[in-house]
Amino acid sequence: MPKVSDLTSRLTYLKPEDTAQIEAAFQLSDTAHTGQFRVSGEPYISHPLAVAEILAEWHLDAQALMAALLHDVMEDTAITKQEIGEKFGKAVAELVDGVSKLDKIEFQTEVHAQAENFRKMLLAMARDVRVILIKIADRLHNMRTLGAMAPEKRQRIARETLEIYAPIANRLGLNSVYDELEDLSFRHLYPNRFDVLAKAVKAARGNRREVVGKVLEAINQKLKDCQIEATITGREKHLYSIYKKMQGKSLTFSEVFDIYGFRVIVKDVPTCYLTLGALHQLYKPIPGKFKDYIAIPKANGYQSLHTTLFGPFGTPIEIQIRSQDMHKIAEAGVASHWLYKSGDAEINEMQQKTHNWLQSLLEIQSESGDATEFLEHIKVDLFPD
């Protein structure tokens, strides 16, 4: 049986009284969904619980977690918005209502309809960004458990995820969610191609190991000599992005895969620039490839230094350098802006920024009647690169 402790054990970042409220929301949802089961045969409550756990990983606040636990009760049980409001407050009731309304939006899957889809999502978000974050966590869990569905339904949901939810996650800067949604969709839409590519990546990884090991060792040594403390990791493209590049640019697998990526995470901004200098001493930079997204962040808040170096054997290696704070934003995007309010001035400032960002999107949206034109604005203004 799904237990609420699976969730509450992860809530060390919240106050004890918040956790008690979350437990109460779980009880209500569990009782309301009694006798309902998922296609996999599990009790239905396992789904809202898993959605809340995903949001807890993103460190969302107590209201969002309560709403996640209750996100299907208005649709599937006798519980009303009013009842939720009386028990857990107006904000939670509005969130659940927002998610339920979003479920009723009909999305179109033609390419030209993407702008319209995104516009609909934005309108839902205007009320509260957390609505969309709950919806994306909901879709992520449904995709993770898609195997239980009949093949035809699996295909339909995977296509919708690829065409609607993954691009939205991308635009919101939810990078690891975006990668996962794309790969899960890819696996269910094109199982054979997915398998072939997964095997190819596994095999190629063996050949890469020598170069990766050599570069990691050299970077580690150089930074140690410069007394810079850093965490260095190798980066690999996710399967669907390899597939798209091969398709789109008619490249071979090795042309796409044989680019080496590394990420260096350090403690603060000055150390980012020190690290950049040290690495340019170690390997020569390729001219024209350096980008300073710390001085000039992307509009969705992303910050990092990007450079490409001539590595050993002349192999190009792409490096991202960022601080721990920047890393959080890079991984979780808008969700990281909506972190649990810790009273931390910097975090509250980020929430204000997110709010301004959404407001500016909506102003653009109301000024331009045409959805395609609206999408162009977003591309130009908010996602340069």
Ligand code: MN
């Ligand atoms: Mn759901």
